[in-house]
Amino acid sequence: MDQSVLREYLPLFRESAWLTLRLGTMGILLALVIGILCAAVRYFRVPVLRGIAAAYVEVSRNTPLLVQLFFLYYGLPKLGVRTDPAVCGVAGLAFLGGGYMAEALRSGMEAVEPIQMESALSLGLTPVQAIRYVLLPQAVSVSTPALVANVIFLLKETSVFSAVSLMDLMFTAKDLIGLYYATTESLFLLVVFYLLILLPVSALGSLLERRLRYAGSGT
Amino acid sequence: MPDLGLEVLLKGKNMARLLGGLWVALRISLIAVAVSIPAGLLLGVVMTWKHPLIRALTRLYLEAIRILPQLVLLFLVFFGTTRVFGWDLSGELSSVIVFSLWGTAEMGDLVRGALESVPAHQYESAKALGLTERQTFLYVVIPQAARRLIPLSINLITRMIKTTSLVLMIGVVEMLKVAQQIIEANRMSSPNAAFGVYLTVFVLYFLACWPISLLAGHLEKKWG
Numbered sequence: 001m002d003q004s005v006l007r008e009y010l011p012l013f014r015e016s017a018w019l020t021l022r023l024g025t026m027g028i029l030l031a032l033v034i035g036i037l038c039a040a041v042r043y044f045r046v047p048v049l050r051g052i053a054a055a056y057v058e059v060s061r062n063t064p065l066l067v068q069l070f071f072l073y074y075g076l077p078k079l080g081v082r083t084d085p086a087v088c089g090v091a092g093l094a095f096l097g098g099g100y101m102a103e104a105l106r107s108g109m110e111a112v113e114p115i116q117m118e119s120a121l122s123l124g125l126t127p128v129q130a131i132r133y134v135l136l137p138q139a140v141s142v143s144t145p146a147l148v149a150n151v152i153f154l155l156k157e158t159s160v161f162s163a164v165s166l167m168d169l170m171f172t173a174k175d176l177i178g179l180y181y182a183t184t185e186s187l188f189l190l191v192v193f194y195l196l197i198l199l200p201v202s203a204l205g206s207l208l209e210r211r212l213r214y215a216g217s218g219t
Numbered sequence: 220m221p222d223l224g225l226e227v228l229l230k231g232k233n234m235a236r237l238l239g240g241l242w243v244a245l246r247i248s249l250i251a252v253a254v255s256i257p258a259g260l261l262l263g264v265v266m267t268w269k270h271p272l273i274r275a276l277t278r279l280y281l282e283a284i285r286i287l288p289q290l291v292l293l294f295l296v297f298f299g300t301t302r303v304f305g306w307d308l309s310g311e312l313s314s315v316i317v318f319s320l321w322g323t324a325e326m327g328d329l330v331r332g333a334l335e336s337v338p339a340h341q342y343e344s345a346k347a348l349g350l351t352e353r354q355t356f357l358y359v360v361i362p363q364a365a366r367r368l369i370p371l372s373i374n375l376i377t378r379m380i381k382t383t384s385l386v387l388m389i390g391v392v393e394m395l396k397v398a399q400q401i402i403e404a405n406r407m408s409s410p411n412a413a414f415g416v417y418l419t420v421f422v423l424y425f426l427a428c429w430p431i432s433l434l435a436g437h438l439e440k441k442w443g
Contacts, residue, residue, distance in 0.1 A: 058429060058432070059425060061432070062377065062381075062424070062425050062432055063381070063425050063428070064382070064384035064385075064424060066385060066395065067384055067417070067420055067421050067424050070398075070417050070420070071421050074402075074413045074417055075413050075414040075415075075416075075417035075418060076414070077413075078411040078412075078413050078414035079223075079411075079414055156287070156289070157288070159288035159290040160290060160388070162388075170290055170291070173294065174294075174388075183298050183302040184302060184303070187294060187295055187298060187299045190291060190294065191287065191291065191295070194287055195287075198286050198287070202286065
């Protein structure tokens with residue numbers, strides 16, 4: 001491996017890692033919002049909306065992100081919906097992730113026995129209080145491992161962003177391999193930068209899982 | 220009604236070509252699944268052994284494969300190993316190698332989880348009843364572990380199919396690539412083809428994965 005080549009490429013990879021991280025974070029946060037809405041709509045059995053949410057979850061979980069992005073970026077503009085690649089990347093990630101987040105949250109909410117909510121209400125808590133102090137703390141605790149796994153999964157999924165001409169880590173690596181044939185150096189930096197992003201997130205996730213493992217501890 | 224560009228698919232053999240592209244992706248998934256299931260069963264059993272060195276090695280394999288995006292693994296095998304070892308790998312063979320390694324790791328972890336989910340008292344009761352170790356494994360552990368394992372491994376197949384869409388990025392001509400070619404070839408006659416064709420690809424992927432997901436969900440509920 002050529003050290004001077006590594007030094008030369010380092011800034012390029014740093015810049016693209018930053019793009020991966022920025023778009024990834026935005027997409028994941030949006031996915032979480034979509035997930036919370038879908039899980040709530042399905043848990044509280046809101047008519048009509050729950051059917052739409054259920055269909056959305058199935059579609060988003062059973063199609064690949066790459067195909068979703070191709071449709072968003074190359075297909076939709078034909079009907080006049082033109083979007084910038086970054087918006088497309090974030091929207092695609094949020095569309096994919098929303099379904100996964102919804103399922104993780106819903107299984108957490110359903111793990112809380114109905115008697116918990118009934119008891120809370122019969123003790124005189126308002127519905128909002130019962131959700132805030134009884135349902136959510138237990139549901140979040142059960143959902144955390146799945147949510148953490150989803151965050152890592154979605155960060156990894158950002159690797160297809162280069163297909164919609166976003167200059168992420170994969171784009172930079174492929175570009176440098178194609179242009180200068182610096183395969184070893186490019187792949188080395190690619191792996192290093194992905195590890196720099198993913199290892200801390202994974203470690204933080206395990207820490208969070210341990211801290212939030214309290215549901216069912218009294219039973 | 221705006222022009223959705225769907226009529227392109229009715230021209231010539233376009234729809235058949237698109238389905239042929241789907242078959243390329245499905246074939247890669249099927250071969251990888253056929254390798255991953257037996258290899259993963261073996262790996263999963265090995266992962267339950269207490270030997271510290273074996274534990275460390277299997278753990279390292281699992282984490283190393285899991286932490287990186289599958290696309291990075293594809294690049295490492297397709298561009299990296301060919302450069303380092305000087306051999307010549309086709310995109311399709313690289314994909315089969317990567318998805319088999321990845322599938323084995325995922326399957327191994329599912330098997331380990333399923334085996335460890337059988338509570339200790341099951342082993343103890345079997346021993347107390349005088350069953351040999353072999354009998355315990357065959358008649359007590361496997362039936363219980365299998366119920367947990369089967370839905371999860373069916374789910375792994377849908378993940379495999381979805382992930383094979385990535386092989387486009389190392390130049391394998393699969394469904395998305397065929398879609399690009401069709402759109403390119405009909406640029407003049409149907410300028411809106413990109414909408415219809417990519418929508419069709421989207422729907423076809425959904426139709427390939429959804430029934431498998433439903434089956435997994437159904438079995439999970441039945442045996443859960």
